[in-house]
Amino acid sequence: MKGLPQSISAPDLGALGRSLLGVMVAAGVGLHWGSGGAATAAAGAAAIAGAAALQDSPRGPLRMVVSISVPMAAAVLLGTSTSSDGVLFVLVATAWCFVAGMQWALSANAGLIAAATGALLVTTPPIAPTASSVVTSTVLALGGGLVQAVLIGLWPRRRWRLQRDALTRAYRSLGVDAQKLAADPGVAVDPAPLLSLRDSFTLTDHEARRRPLAYRAWYGLPQRISVTLTALAARSSADGAVTDLLLASSTVLDVVASHRRTAQREAMDGIQRVEAAADTVEMSNVPLAQRLSRQLREAVALRFGEPTPGPDHVTRFGRHSGLTVIQTAATAIGSHLTWESPILRHAIRLAAATGAGVAVERFADVPYGYWIPLTVLMVLRPETAHTYTRCVGRVAGSAVGIAAASVATLVWHPSGLAAAVLAVVVLGLAAAVSGFGYVAMSAVLAAAIAFLIDISDTAEIGTTVDRLVAALIGGALAVLVHVVLPDHSLIRLRQRAGELLETEIDYAATVIKAFVHGLDHPGEALAAAWERAFRARAAFEAAAGATTTNSGDLRRWLKSFRGALNAVTTACATLESSLPAQPSASLSGDFIVAIDEYAEALCGAPTSPGAPWCLDGDRVAAAEQRIRDAARHLGPNDTASRVLVAEIGDITRCLVGITD
Template sequence: MKGLPLRLATPDLGAVGRSLLGVMVAAGAGLTWGAAGAATAAAGSAVIAGVTALQDSPRGPLAVVTATSFEMGAAVLLGTATSSSGVLFVLVAAAWCFLAGVQWGVSARAGLIATAGGALLVTAPPVAPTLGSVAGATLLAIFGGLVQAALIGLWPRRRWRMQRDALTRAYSSLGTDAANLAADHQTGVDPRPLTWLRDAVAQTDRQVRHRPVAYRAWYALPQRISVTLTALAGRAPGDAGVTEVLRAAASVLTAVAGRGRAAKQRANDGLQSVDAAAGTVDVANVTLAHRLSQQLREAVALRFGVTSTVPAATAAIGGHLTRESPILRHAVRLATAVGAGVGIERFADVPHGYWIALTALMALRPETAHTYTRCVGRIGGTAVGIVAASVVTAVVHPTGLLAAVFVVAVLLVGYATSTSGYVVQSAALTAAAVFLIDVSGGASGGSMTDRLIAVLIGGALALLVHAALPDDSMVRLRQRAGELLKTEIEYAATVVKAFVHGLDSPGEALAAAWERAFRARAAFEAAAGATLSDSGELRRWLKTYRTALNAVTTSCAALEASLPPEPSPALSGDFVVAVDEYADALCGGPTSPGAPWRIDGDRVAAAEQRIREAARQLGPDDTASRVLVAEIGDITKSLIGITD
């Protein structure tokens, strides 16, 4: 639907073709078996599920697409059951949008999908419901999403297959290595599967413009585990507990190489055995044993995922039900704007009035930076999409399957221009929605001007609720500080990794990283200037924060000046892995979608210590690497002081 706020993914022609085929199948089923609006609901659900499936993820999309199908069915059920009652429909739409807004507290994907469901709800035709029409539209919406799930099963996406196979091989080999090390402490770790995994990751780097955040640990984590296994094996001759840890680790790694619930259960049981064995090792080996335990837990989480339970989701949402939370403020803004938009449509009898609520759905996000700029940009993109689609509908008057063909054509253009920015994406999704509504042939009379007026009203509502319910200034400052921290550490990680892996175009890559950090610094200073506070504590914190990040920038500049043309071929694998582990720890992450970016100070400090240990193997002439170790120490010292 038009209100679908998911980002169209970078094109993968096979997966895109599968997704578009699902839209056509769902539209055909809706036209054949559905009542008024059912074909739009079925095709819209297929579009949303298809876009969800195309979001890059190392794990398969089957589970999330299936869940999305039923969520879209719930939205259609509520919309068709209440659409003929003006006041009730307004209340239901506002309540759904409030719940969609707070779902950003669970994850960005959950919030986007729920908001997309709101588009199906607000476009329900205002006809008297019957049991057959409501049930039919609901089942067809679920069917539209499940068609995409079925096509995924029949035609799985191949982008990540080679990487998953390489990861399976690496963990299987590590399981065998751990068992061998437990039996004979002098054996080593087979490096070939880890090399294959690194090569597979390098190929994906060339295929994918924006990798998922969790993906960066795919090849680094098995290498980190291999180093820890080797280190533990060196301590085993005098410590029987270490041998038990290695045996238990072998069981976990073998299970991680498997698939299915049985493998996940074996992995979790093995983790308990590792923890029990870690409690029996000598005091001198406790740190290594706990490090291995933590790495194995990361491997299990990356391989099998963490099941999102209703209590966990409820707890995550509950944590944002505070006055200062940007997630709660977004939910209130979204519910207010959409509720007002639906009310104007129903009680002012505005032609194409559903575009008021749809525009608000498209424009609003739980953002605290560039809020008005992005709102205006999305509203402008929506208007462009309206104009383009209206010109076509004025000439061709597409309905039914012909309208579905135009939906597919516009989505194809959207996928092809997926890297062109949110304005272009808004225009593509808007044009697709115009044709989606025409699939059922139930659009009300009116001209392009009527649609544009509705878009302007919706855009004005979006901007008005932002002005009436602005984010707390301290929240905004914390967000800007987090964004500055994120860009600074990404700049630092880029420079650090260049010492051991090199860069294809080092000048361009480092300049781009610095430019992002520079823009984030400007935004941070603007937020700091707009924060009115007489707090001496705040002023001291700002001074400390600026000083620490200035020190990081200085260290990065020194590293750039010492960066060798090519990484030294004499670097040991242990040193390279230690640097990779440090860069991975440095990148950090948000604790939740509404929280500022943070780093784990303990993990960064531990990774820096690993580099110092590995640096003992450096040759006397390896000046560049010694500079790297020294500057990493300064970067770590600066960051540890501001982790809280």
């Protein structure tokens, strides 16, 4: 139920309709074959799986939906087995929520989905279990997730089908271009498939930065390969080994575009031939040959299932086995089993607040008491920025949603399929309000959860005030555990420093890209980017002031960190003053792509919940060198571009210094 807010962003209407249909199907099956809270469990599991299926990932949601169906069924199994025993149920809910909190070590989506499975557990009605009721509820919850997988198979998302077709055409075209360039270095690369590919991934810069690094590589990598092939072809007349390299690259690109059963093995053999050819080129062509080799490795890794390939040294082409994934997850979670870890502290806070909420519900006879742990699960995050503000905002939004749902309940008294219809309508509304912030999303989700619970018609008689009181108790518990167990002060400072670095770099990337792509409303866009950086700087200084330490190393680091960011701000201000009204029409494609690569290296991957945002200094330095190489061909009148190159050098030196 709770995974929805982070999962929907400008959703495909067909995929959204498919997910909502799955919720209705699961609710209908649950009402027909289940009893007690089984229908709610089935519909809730379908809602969580449907929300996960809407995540913007070109890999397809089928595997994810199937994998999360199992823990959802396990949560329902534990809940129905222990719900009649108050003490045991409290212990089970506490342990489950601790494990759910630790899932943030893997990713934000993993943490949200794990918390949503906790919502399935804590809403289990306190009914004496029987073997048939436990099995039925568990199977229906499993089926609620799997019905989404079935619908995905029957009704695949059209958007990704179109994008995969565009990727296939782009790589096939690049393979043909590589062959033509090997025969005639003066042949122009066909730009149409590359433009069509980028159009199929239409995203704003803000949306693109929220996507995983692998997502952005899908549409950016073919363009970079095209530029590298063209640059190598220009040197083939003086170096015959370059021709062999282009032909070997053509084979790899053709394999990436193919769907043959032997494609994976052929790609591995092709990469080896590319590397062998790269070793024979003249010394002056080695950097270009190595760059092409790395790009082809990344293309192969993306094609054959590497989840987040890096720009260098991608060596594993096969899909990860289930055992490998489990081992990787266990290692990631184990690395956060230290007292300073914000993930561990979040897990303890989540478990303590949820356990306390379940205890109050079961032993204090609070009407609609399940809203206490539900509210805790909805509002708690491993956040360091604006923690209390966001907790209070989510609680306020939840209260509004509960009040709105209660009005419908008092007027209509929906249950069964009527409640399911209302839940589906409100879940659809969540997609419409997903861009309006966390308060609006909290309100819509709270209303949807209220209707999902009403499907089984097992809720006790109470008033709207009772629901609101229970939600406020849960919100108070969430804030209280943050007060009792805050994040470690140095960890909080580190996180705020990462947030400041991210927003400052976002500002720099916005200015830099404006030189080659322009901005629709440059004044507004640059002012908004600077405003975000300014707010992050204020939060960082507040965290620095609240950190009590006598460490000289920390004081020296703070001084160098502030100085470097001030220098970046100065460079960006210089760039703003030199920003042309329109990008120069004489800029070469190589220079534009080099700028794009640099901006991509600056933006990095989305922030991990368990670690501060950081920068790959080596990658940024390499991208800056690419710009210098491309800038050698700038014309004498490209003054603005020369200023850009100089200021990028200053920005790079400052940022690499911070990274070191």
